[in-house]
Amino acid sequence: xxIRSFKALRPVPAKVEKIAxxxxxxxxxxxxxxxxxxxxxxxxxxxxxxxxxxxGHNPYADEVYAQAVNAWETLKSSGNLERESSPCLYLYQxxxxxxxxxGLVGLCHVxxxxxxxxxxxxxxxxxxxNDRTRLTSAMSANAGPVFLTYRDDAGVSQAIEKAQExxxxxxxxxxxxxxxxxxxxPAPDAVVQAMLKVPCFYIADGHHRAxxxxxxxxxxxxxxxxxxxxxDYNWFLSVMFPASQLKILPYNRLLQHFNGHNADDVxxxxxxxxxxxxxxxxxxxxxxxxxxxxxxxxxTLAFHPQEDLDPVGRLDVSRLQDLVLAPLFGxxxxxxxxxxxxxxxxxxxxxxxxQVDAGNxxxxxxxxxxxxxxxxxxxxxxxxxxxKSTWFEPKLRSGLFLHTx
Numbered sequence: 001x002x003i004r005s006f007k008a009l010r011p012v013p014a015k016v017e018k019i020a021x022x023x024x025x026x027x028x029x030x031x032x033x034x035x036x037x038x039x040x041x042x043x044x045x046x047x048x049x050x051x052x053x054x055x056g057h058n059p060y061a062d063e064v065y066a067q068a069v070n071a072w073e074t075l076k077s078s079g080n081l082e083r084e085s086s087p088c089l090y091l092y093q094x095x096x097x098x099x100x101x102x103g104l105v106g107l108c109h110v111x112x113x114x115x116x117x118x119x120x121x122x123x124x125x126x127x128x129x130n131d132r133t134r135l136t137s138a139m140s141a142n143a144g145p146v147f148l149t150y151r152d153d154a155g156v157s158q159a160i161e162k163a164q165e166x167x168x169x170x171x172x173x174x175x176x177x178x179x180x181x182x183x184x185x186p187a188p189d190a191v192v193q194a195m196l197k198v199p200c201f202y203i204a205d206g207h208h209r210a211x212x213x214x215x216x217x218x219x220x221x222x223x224x225x226x227x228x229x230x231x232d233y234n235w236f237l238s239v240m241f242p243a244s245q246l247k248i249l250p251y252n253r254l255l256q257h258f259n260g261h262n263a264d265d266v267x268x269x270x271x272x273x274x275x276x277x278x279x280x281x282x283x284x285x286x287x288x289x290x291x292x293x294x295x296x297x298x299x300t301l302a303f304h305p306q307e308d309l310d311p312v313g314r315l316d317v318s319r320l321q322d323l324v325l326a327p328l329f330g331x332x333x334x335x336x337x338x339x340x341x342x343x344x345x346x347x348x349x350x351x352x353x354x355q356v357d358a359g360n361x362x363x364x365x366x367x368x369x370x371x372x373x374x375x376x377x378x379x380x381x382x383x384x385x386x387x388k389s390t391w392f393e394p395k396l397r398s399g400l401f402l403h404t405x
Contacts, residue, residue: 249345
């Protein structure tokens, strides 16, 4: 894989905690508004610029992008960012409880994305892709990195291991309890060479960011009559993690109503697709199991065996969708159905129970997490996972490193 070091624009250490922010797509507008309140340096003023307007304002309105550019120019001129004097790669470590993962921060090539050496496992939504394309183009920068993974490679690991022998550039604990530490990689050229032996990358998170970066790169290329191929717009900001280090949490489901059925109908229908047990467990113990909560009780559904399923069809999220959500609850398209909510596993199953008990949902489904190996197998097969199949934690912090072009 081709990677490239770059002259990052990055926060001065004293301001990194103020500037760095959660990715734009894991917080709602109101959550972004609350997180950025009283903190004019937060990157959320750029990545979720609609928070500058009254609640309910169209986030895709022209004035929102103008506000984002204004906030971006203000941040650049504030003296709180500094430019590296020479191209660098970085080691970025995150720690959540006992879990720790280390990724390489650098640039990936838009042609590797377009030619599918950077492999996808999800479709993008046109409105979200258009939004990030417009913002990326207006800023001439990647505000947030694409989260990539690759099958572990000893040569890459050896090439970056000396980074931790230096003092870190950043080391702080964010309000959500995640510790973020970053170092410069002392020999970036050696890492670039080592990465050439890695056959492909996989997008773990950030499909819209990757798609928008590739679109902007192509637009700039087509608009430049003197295009050479080495321009910065041909590259986009990424963090690359070895697959063995990653942690995927389940992506759970809440149904707001029974689609005209009653609770007995639901239980009878579920019994036709698997074994239903009053287990009292809120967490599946293995693939092939789904726990569900309704009527004040947790039960377990163990799907009946099915032969000859492809890698996508074997996923629990696929079997739940095909056997339960579509035929029973009328969720024909999870992307557009309005009576289903998707809940990242970081919220915990107590949240699912609370939503049902409060009357905000009629039934909750607690899923067994997809594995990184399953994700890579599906991407290798050129297939697409169902929407909301994976929830990676911890989330990358945007704003630690900014790539401009």
